[in-house]
Amino acid sequence: MDRYLHIVCLDVPCPANCGGSIDMMNRIKSFHKKGIKIHLHYFRFDEKCHNAELGRYCETVQSYAKKDALDCLSLSTPAFVNARCNQSLIENLNKDNHPVLLEGLHTTGIINEIKKEGRKICVRMHNEESVHYRELARSTINPAKKTFYLAESLLTKKYTSTLPSDCMYACVCREDQSSFEEQGFEDVQLVPAFPSWQEVSCPKGMGSLCLFHGxxxxxxxxxxxxxxxxxxxxKVRIPFIIAGKNPPKTVQKAAGLCQNTCLVSNPSESEMEDLVQKAHINILPGFHKNITGSRLKLVHALYRGRHCITTPAVVEGTGLEEACHIGTTAGALASIISQLYYLPFEEEEIQLRKRLLGNRYDNNKNIQLFIDYLW
Structure with missing residues (x-):
């Protein structure tokens, strides 16, 4: 008998060019590989958001417009949730009794409107959003943005406590799982991110640059x-590349003033893959006091790159500390770069990564955790 599933994505999952979309798109592919028939619903930024590739994996694809910013303001619900409360979506979900996967806290504003008799609902928690917005507030110096992020953090904490207990909440990391269990949710499962990389394929020997990407x-x-x-x-005279989506003018200007540094704006997926593999060092520091959600940049670097340098918060709780070189200060990171740049990447480090990554990020195994609950 065919099995059908509604998936509600907070944004268009394709192209998979950031952590959240990579996680969602590879989950869609994994369900499809298991023979699940998918009715996909997603929220778009504009009318041009539809991507033809989604039709390869889904029976139906339906997009919905997000509400305007002013229509999302509320004293009880975060704006990022309010933006995705959509009556047409509710009606489409209630036309049948197929199970529902809600991607992100963002899509849960309709959860109590979904017909629940005999159907399973699972919420994929991409982050502990109250922590995420609090850290965004710490990262910005813009007073208006800081106030908005702090308000969203407080509203999120209040809103999350109102979510129903008769659903499965699938968290991406152990810290998030512990947080939701402490809030009283009963069925909280740890289901790691779904990366695009399933086999460790790191080039041995010497690379030619140091890369930061995001x-x-x-x-x-x-x-x-x-x-x-x-x-x-x-502080170090070696070639550096900064690569990523939509670099702001601050980064463009700073990169232009820094010797030995090149900025690569909006690289394609294949271009980014090429940069990660050409790099001798991938450097991925994090400055949030509390990091929540997936660390897919780190996972990418470990699956495909050579030496990886990071800071303690990025690897905390991941089980991947052993595969990284960790520094806490600018001087320490510069020193590690200087040492590693002339050190070949060897087979024993590849074997270590295979041991640490293989079972944890096995998409075929992890999709079964969703299937076992939903059917």
């Missing part, structure tokens, strides 16, 4: 890029 329009990644340019890259 979505540069995200405040934390912008801050990390500027910090590296000002405090680390200017």
């Amino acid at each position: 979505n540069l329009s995200v405040p934390e990644n912008e801050k990390a890029a500027l910090w590296l340019l000002s405090n680390v890259f200017n």
Whole structure:
């Protein structure tokens, strides 16, 4: 008998060019590989958001417009949730009794409107959003943004406590799982992120550069890029590349002033893969006091790159500490770069990564955790 599933994505999952979309798109592919018939619903930024590739994996694809910013303001619900409360979506979900996977806290504003008799509902928690917004507030110096992020953090904490207990909540990391269990949720499962990489394929020997990559329009990644340019890259005379989506003018200007540094704006998926493999060092510092959600940049670097340098918060609780070189200060990171740049990447480190990554990020195994609950 055919099995059908509604998946509600907070944004269009394709192209998979950031952590959240990579996680969602690979989950869609994994369900499809298991023979699940998918009715996909997603929220779009504009009318041009539809991607033809989604039709390869889904029986139906339906998009919905997000509400305007002013229509999302509320004293009881975060704006990112309010933006996705959509009556047409509720009606489409209630036309049948297929199980529902809600991607992100963002899509849960309709959860109590979904017909529940005899059907399972699972919420994929991408982050502990109250922590995420609090850290965004710490990362910005813009007073208006800081106030908005703090308000969203407080509203999120209040809103999360109102979610129903008769659903499965699938968290991406152990810290998030513990947080939701402490809030009283009963069925909280740890289901790691779904990466695009399933086999460790790191080039041995010597690479030719040091790489920092990420979505540069995200405040934390912008801050990390500027910090590296000002405090680390200017201390070591080797080639550096900063690569990522939508670099702001602050990063463009700083990179232009830094010798031995090149900025690669909006690389394609294949271009980014090429950069990760050509790099001798992938450097991925994090500055949030509390990091929540997936660390897919780190996972990418470990599956495909050579030496990986990071800071303690990025690897905390991941079980991947052994595969990384960890520094806490600019001087420490510069020193590690200087040492590693002339050290070949060897087979024993590849075997270590296979041991640490293989079972944890097995998409075929992890999709079964969803299937066992939903059917």
